[in-house]
Amino acid sequence: MQGGAAGAEQAPGGEKAARAEERLEQAVRAAEKALIEFEIAVETFRIEVENFSRLHEQKLGPMYARLEELDAQILQARADRTGDPEDLRRAAEARARLAPIPGVEELMNGWMDDKGLYPEAVAMLTDQPVKPPQRVRPSEEARKLYRELVRKAHPDLAQQESERERREEFITRVNAAYARGSVDELEELAAEWAAGPQLKRARSAAEELYARLEWLSQRKEMLTVLAKELEESAIGSMLRLAPDDPDGLLDEIAEQLRAQLAEREAELASLLA
Numbered sequence: 001m002q003g004g005a006a007g008a009e010q011a012p013g014g015e016k017a018a019r020a021e022e023r024l025e026q027a028v029r030a031a032e033k034a035l036i037e038f039e040i041a042v043e044t045f046r047i048e049v050e051n052f053s054r055l056h057e058q059k060l061g062p063m064y065a066r067l068e069e070l071d072a073q074i075l076q077a078r079a080d081r082t083g084d085p086e087d088l089r090r091a092a093e094a095r096a097r098l099a100p101i102p103g104v105e106e107l108m109n110g111w112m113d114d115k116g117l118y119p120e121a122v123a124m125l126t127d128q129p130v131k132p133p134q135r136v137r138p139s140e141e142a143r144k145l146y147r148e149l150v151r152k153a154h155p156d157l158a159q160q161e162s163e164r165e166r167r168e169e170f171i172t173r174v175n176a177a178y179a180r181g182s183v184d185e186l187e188e189l190a191a192e193w194a195a196g197p198q199l200k201r202a203r204s205a206a207e208e209l210y211a212r213l214e215w216l217s218q219r220k221e222m223l224t225v226l227a228k229e230l231e232e233s234a235i236g237s238m239l240r241l242a243p244d245d246p247d248g249l250l251d252e253i254a255e256q257l258r259a260q261l262a263e264r265e266a267e268l269a270s271l272l273a
Helices: 001-007 013-082 087-097 119-125 140-153 161-180 183-193 206-232 236-240 246-272
Strands: none
Touching: 013 087, 013 140, 013 161, 013 206, 013 236, 013 246, 140 161, 140 183, 161 183, 206 236, 236 246
16 A cells, blocks of 8 residues: 555656646636636626716716806806906806817717707706617626627637637627627627637647736736726716616706706896896
């Protein structure tokens, strides 16, 4: 028995190296899976922040614009009454901030131009029916399809550069379909991927595995920074306040803005009386 144990301890160096490389490869595979899941989470939140930002501007932008306009009118009305140089200066600065600039239509996302607010924006401000804004987030079915596709086709699972390029192009289309919340497009992409070539990954050499682990670590650090920036952004912070009901949060803010608009209208009316 002792002789057998000694023999086991003196196993050939090649066998020990193979076992070490196998453990290293398992570590790489585990790190790849963890990174992909992290990327899915970050990309999902990024799209939610992007969509919420668009909806925030669409729903509340006209109200903020109207508040600025009322503030400028109030300052001008006060300056007309007092004739005070400081009041006149403040009114002039407020008017300058409202002056039309090139490309204002694009900057205001189609809500106003150099002639003022569009009818849709006026309708929003006066509680008249308008076209409902785009959904903040894709449906649960779209999210499920998106996750499945990213797990299968992620570029980090490619061994050859040509295969990585193919996967990157495919994932770009997946991301675009997910951002639109299109279940049909995602299902078509899933069928396309299932019919495509399935390349087997060759076992990496130990040096390549170590380099792969280092790259995965660097990639994770970069994504961590991106996730933090998203979470700490103004829109990201708002979205985190009500992740399950972002529309409700916007409705609450809209109600507060309507109250402020009513106060400004009353103040302006009293100055002009």
